[in-house]
Amino acid sequence: xxxxxxxxxxxxxxxxxxxxxxxxxxxxxxxxxxxxxxxxxxxxxxxxxxxxxxxxxxxxxxxxxxxxxxxxxxxxxxxxxxxxxxxxxxxxxxxxxxxxxxxxxxxxxxxxxxxxxxxxxxxxxxxxxxxxxxxxxxxxxxxxxxxxxxxxxxxxxxxxxxxxxxxxxxxxxxxxxxxxxxxxxxxxxxxxxxxxxxxxxxxxxxxxxxxxxxxxxxxxxxxxxxxxxxxxxxxxxxxxxxxxxxxxxxxxxxxxxxxxxxxxxxxxxxxxxxxxxxxxxxxxxxxxxxxxxxxxxxxxxxxxxxxxxxxxxxxxxxxxxxxxxxxxxxxxxxxxxxxxxxxxxxxx
Amino acid sequence: xxxxxxxxxxxxxxxxxxxxxxxxxxxxxxxxxxxxxxxxxxxxxxxxxxxxxxxxxxxxxxxxxxxxxxxxxxxxxxxxxxxxxxxxxxxxxxxxxxxxxxxxxxxxxxxxxxxxxxxxxxxxxxxxxxxxxxxxxxxxxxxxxxxxxxxxxxxxxxxxxxxxxxxxxxxxxxxxxxxxxxxxxxxxxxxxxxxxxxxxxxxxxxxxxxxxxxxxxxxxxxxxxxxxxxxxxxxxxxxxxxxxxxxxxxxxxxxxxxxxxxxxxxxxxxxxxxxxxxxxxxxxxxxxxxxxxxxxxxxxxxxxxxxxxxxxxxxxxxxxxxxxxxxxxxxxxxxxxxxxxxxxxxxxxxxxxxxxxxxxxxxxxxxxxxxxxxxxxxxxxxxxx
Ligand SMILES: Nc1ncnc2c1ncn2[C@@H]1O[C@H](COP(=O)(O)OP(=O)(O)O)[C@@H](O)[C@H]1O
Ligand code: SF4
Ligand SMILES: [Mg+2]
Numbered sequence: 001x002x003x004x005x006x007x008x009x010x011x012x013x014x015x016x017x018x019x020x021x022x023x024x025x026x027x028x029x030x031x032x033x034x035x036x037x038x039x040x041x042x043x044x045x046x047x048x049x050x051x052x053x054x055x056x057x058x059x060x061x062x063x064x065x066x067x068x069x070x071x072x073x074x075x076x077x078x079x080x081x082x083x084x085x086x087x088x089x090x091x092x093x094x095x096x097x098x099x100x101x102x103x104x105x106x107x108x109x110x111x112x113x114x115x116x117x118x119x120x121x122x123x124x125x126x127x128x129x130x131x132x133x134x135x136x137x138x139x140x141x142x143x144x145x146x147x148x149x150x151x152x153x154x155x156x157x158x159x160x161x162x163x164x165x166x167x168x169x170x171x172x173x174x175x176x177x178x179x180x181x182x183x184x185x186x187x188x189x190x191x192x193x194x195x196x197x198x199x200x201x202x203x204x205x206x207x208x209x210x211x212x213x214x215x216x217x218x219x220x221x222x223x224x225x226x227x228x229x230x231x232x233x234x235x236x237x238x239x240x241x242x243x244x245x246x247x248x249x250x251x252x253x254x255x256x257x258x259x260x261x262x263x264x265x266x267x268x269x270x271x272x273x274x275x276x277x278x279x280x281x282x283x284x285x286x287x288x289x290x291x292x293x294x295x296x297x298x299x300x301x302x303x304x305x306x307x308x309x310x311x312x313x314x315x316x317x318x319x320x321x322x323x324x325x326x327x328x329x330x331x332x333x334x335x336x337x338x339x340x341x342x343x344x345x346x347x348x
Numbered sequence: 349x350x351x352x353x354x355x356x357x358x359x360x361x362x363x364x365x366x367x368x369x370x371x372x373x374x375x376x377x378x379x380x381x382x383x384x385x386x387x388x389x390x391x392x393x394x395x396x397x398x399x400x401x402x403x404x405x406x407x408x409x410x411x412x413x414x415x416x417x418x419x420x421x422x423x424x425x426x427x428x429x430x431x432x433x434x435x436x437x438x439x440x441x442x443x444x445x446x447x448x449x450x451x452x453x454x455x456x457x458x459x460x461x462x463x464x465x466x467x468x469x470x471x472x473x474x475x476x477x478x479x480x481x482x483x484x485x486x487x488x489x490x491x492x493x494x495x496x497x498x499x500x501x502x503x504x505x506x507x508x509x510x511x512x513x514x515x516x517x518x519x520x521x522x523x524x525x526x527x528x529x530x531x532x533x534x535x536x537x538x539x540x541x542x543x544x545x546x547x548x549x550x551x552x553x554x555x556x557x558x559x560x561x562x563x564x565x566x567x568x569x570x571x572x573x574x575x576x577x578x579x580x581x582x583x584x585x586x587x588x589x590x591x592x593x594x595x596x597x598x599x600x601x602x603x604x605x606x607x608x609x610x611x612x613x614x615x616x617x618x619x620x621x622x623x624x625x626x627x628x629x630x631x632x633x634x635x636x637x638x639x640x641x642x643x644x645x646x647x648x649x650x651x652x653x654x655x656x657x658x659x660x661x662x663x664x665x666x667x668x669x670x671x672x673x674x675x676x677x678x679x680x681x682x683x684x685x686x687x688x689x690x691x692x693x694x695x696x697x698x699x700x701x702x703x704x705x706x707x708x709x710x711x712x713x714x715x716x717x718x719x720x721x722x723x724x725x726x727x728x729x730x731x732x733x
Contacts (some may be wrong), residue, residue, distance in 0.1 A: 241455030247405055247448075249443035249470050263460045272487070339568040340459055 003332070010328045021320040022075075026068050029309050034060035039310050041074060042082035044089075080317070081310025085302045090314035093299060097267065099189035100170060101288070101295035103207075106190070106281045108215045112222040112275045117266070119223070120230020124238060124265075125257045135227060142224035151217040151290035158213060166213050168291040175206040214291045218284065222276055227270055232267040240264070267338050274330035278323050351420060352592055352624045353379040353402065358415035360397050360406055366640075369692045370646045373408060373700075376719055379592065381420075382596070383402075384618055384625040386639035386656075388632055388671070394648040395628045396451075399594045402626075404430060404438055405448060421445065422591055424685055444474040447585035452601050453577035457569035464565030464578045468487040468545035470587040475548075483540035487513060502673065507611030509537055516541070552583040554609060556613060575606035579613070593617070594626045599634060616640050632675050636660060641725075644668045647690035647700040650719065654726040664728045666705045668723045699731065707732060 008049045018098065030036060037056040047054065055061060057068050074081075080090035088096070122268070123135040160168040171179060171191060178184055178200065179191065187197050192211070196202035239260045246260040247253075284297035296315065304309030362369035372394045379385050387395045400406050402417055402715035417430040419441070430438065450456040454456040458466060465505060487510045494502070515522040528534045546565070556579040569577055578598060587591055595614065599607040615638055618625055629635050635642050636656050643653040644667065652665040663669045672685035687704035690696055694705050702712040711731050719729045 153482055242452060242458040244405065244407075245450060245456045245459070245581070245584075247442070248403055248448045250439045250441070250473055251443075251469070252439060253354050260461075266459070338460060338572050 005047075007328065007332075010014060010324075010331070014324050017324055018317070020318055020336065021316065022072065023068065025313055027064070029313065030064060030067075030178055032307070032309060037305060037309055039082050039084060039308065040180060041071075041079070042310070043052065044082070045087060048082070050086075055058050073316075080314045083299075083303065083311040083314070084307055084308045085311060087297065090310050094296070094318050095296065095313065097296045097299045098187075100293065101281055101284055101297060103190045103192060104211065104214055104218065104284055104293065104295060105277060106286070107192075108218045108222075108280060109273075109277050111215065111219050112226055112276055115223045115263075117227025117230050117269065120227040120269075121234055121265075123227065123231040124234030124261075125253075132231075135231075139224040139228050142220045143228075145220060147221065148290055149219060149287045150220060151213070151287055153232070154213050154217060155290065157308050166209060168210070168213075168293065170207065170210050170293055171203070172206055172210075175203050178203055180265065188216055210293070211290075214284075214293050217287045217290070218280060222280075226269065226272065226276065230265060230269050233262055233268050237261045237264040248272060267334070271330055271332055274326045274333075275323075278319075278326040281322055349570075350381055351378045352381050352419075353377075353626075354418040354447060355398075355402070356416045356418075358398070358401055358417065359413040360394070360410060360482075361413050362410040364409055367693045369410075369693050370648055371692060372401065373695070374716070375415070375648075375650050377650060377653070379589070379626055380420075380641075381641045382618075382622055382624055384614070384626045384627055384638055386635035386642040387634050387645055387732065388629055388631060388642060389645035390630060392689055392692065395645060396596055396662060397648075399596055399626060400644070402430065402592075402594065403442055403448060404433075405425075409483055412600075419446070419592075442472070443470055443585075446589045446592045446594065447588070447590040448479050448596065448599050449578075449581050449585045451597040451638075453574055453581050454569070454583050454601075457577055459569055462566050462568055463553075463572070464546060464549050465711060467549040467565075467580070467584045470584055471545035471548050472541065474588045475545075475713075477517050477520075479541045479544045479548075480513045480518075484510060484513040484517055486540055487542070488584055494722075505537070509540065511617055512537060513540065523640060525680065536597055548587070549583075552587055553580065555586070556580075556583045574602055574611070577611060578602060578606075581704045582613065582617075586623075589621060590623055592624045592626060596627070596628045597630065600629070600631075611638050613638060613669075632671065644671065647695060648692065649700050649716070651701070652726075652728045652730075653719075658702045662723075662726070664707065664726070665730050666707050666732070670704075688702040 033049055036054045037060055038058075039048070041054055041058045042048055061072075078091065082088075083090045083093040086093050086096070091126070108310070120134050123132045126132045154166075155168065159168065164177075171286055179186070179194070184194070184198050184200065184203075187192050188194055188348045191207035194203055195201070195207060232247075234257075238257070240261075243256060243261055246256045281296065284293075284295060285301050286297070287293070288295045288297035289301045296318075299313065300315045302308075353373055358372055358377075359376040360372040362371055367596070373589065374392075375398060377398070378383075387398060389395055397406060397410070401412055404412070406412055413430060415431070419428045419430050420426075421428055430441070430732075433441070439515050464620070487506050490499075491503070491506050491510070499684070509667075512525045512528070516525050525538060529538055550561045550565055553564055558564050558576060558579050564572065564576065564580070569580075572580065582595075582598070598608045598614070602610060611634065614625065614627065617623065623640065624639075627639055639656055641653060641655050642659050644651045644659075644665065646667045650657065652663070652668045654662075659668065660672070667685075670683070670685045674685060685704060690700050690703075696713075698714050698716055699708070699712040700716075702708040709731060715731070717729045717731045720729050720733055722728050722733050
């Protein structure tokens, strides 16, 4: 199938998905009182003083379907509600916090995927030998560490014990001033990239320094996960007939493993790698909160504890769109790795 | 004619959780220059393991316990003990002097690489010198015939390429090309090697009677029929004109009509390429069509070796007789061999066949019979002789 029509078809698929997701989430918000829900419809701070009128206008005491219809038509006109936590519309808040989280993902995702694939390949090639046992222990350790605990321990050591070595948040205060100054052009709002584009080495290093701990915290569990998946996928592929053929050709073990086995073993890992990326953008809640790294996860957490329904709803909506998009990218990547797969999922 | 392979006392065991599997026991077998030797026997009798032992590719947890496998290298006029060779040397023999075609063509090809890629891989691995020579000729032609502006710009690169290809053609593993092959951009100087290997690949595919070979070369395995896949696998095995081609039940998974074509192809290969063929099958009819001599195996042991006519006219080992009786033929009552195949975890003592043998004597339970020559070129391992 042609790539463009495939993409269009898949994007149309977003409509039923979002319909389901919104009904589900909106259904849950019905558990709250109309007063609490009024913030969903606010577009600026002044309106917050006039809650009863909002309840009246939007029919917050009306039946579910009427309310859902009202809300969805608001969403379509671009109004996602008011985020009390940061005092701006939810749509703007998502745009404001997305770059920070993207920055985290940009650094963590390659580490997770490349390390996971590399270690998984090694473990499979050395099955039942010391290297395999070693990585297995590492994986069990990494997988069972609670994220918040690991984050706190890392911070205790690298911020507390080595005073201020690797601090929380996104930038130190002087660098924050540089970044917000008029001469610093914020192309992407991703600090490291903007620093490079503005040729500000100090900002770059400072941003990097703040990224190290959250990236490690995020990566540990995920590397363990990808590594184990890659290992079992590699073992399956190493047992296949074409591996014997490759060895009978006289190829070295390195080529057999890295060329003939790995390409096949990557196929299932690609799916999961896509979800790791998507999951990271929303699953950073704990990590960002611990390191007061102000990204989407931090915002979602703050909104959740303050019962900021509009923000939570917006966050959920954003996530569903992201998942569908990542799914699409994964499907397209599939066709690049596995010639048997055609767009549209016909398998021979 | 002399021997190409001489196997003596080969013992292969698998160390599994359930116990030690005796896959091959004290096997003695010769493969002669230019002959097609068949190995027949029921499933599980150790045919595949015999072949894999020659290539030293017995899968984990199996191990070659003892014995010797001597290979007579025609080019070097010398004997090589394969079981003592270093892994590097062994790799230069695999796919080059001894190659193998596997039972399932579908499983034997890597699904994510094209047929052409998988075959040219063999050329790039074992025939670098030949490819270097051919690429060199191409560059020479360009240097001689090239004129105009483009040619004068490219000329320095052609000279560089010529030097590289010369080195490849003359030295084994020369430094400069090996180094450049790891450097992005510069590795493109070596593209002619790949190109030549592709040309050789297409020739090879034509050789095994694949129609439209150039197009098939860019296909992925799943786009071809079973028969075409098997031809591609055979082309891969024949790429370096091996001295021994091992074919492990190459026709078993194919349709009957395709089987006949495939046997025809094997007969032709033997005549044209002068290679020895070790043809493994569980089908006596197939063996009689393509083989010069046939070896019969039972439960990891060799029972009888003889020329095809001799074996079919004067079968001597009780197992061979039983096997011939069990071949379905029109106008003949079908006999089955009583009892079940020996359990490889707990093989019977003495002669492996004694629990099922109609002529077993008390000594058969205690002692394994040695291989004896009962008439010219007719060897039997049985206490009756
Ligand atoms: N991976 C393995 N683990 C344990 N035993 C094995 C394994 N592979 C083969 N064997 C044993 O080796 C014996 C010979 O097998 P094989 O050579 O494949 O038989 P054939 O090719 O004649 O059908 C069988 O009895 C089987 O039990
Ligand atoms: S050695 Fe004995 S048991 Fe074995 S085949 Fe000969 S007669 Fe039968
Ligand atoms: Mg077999």
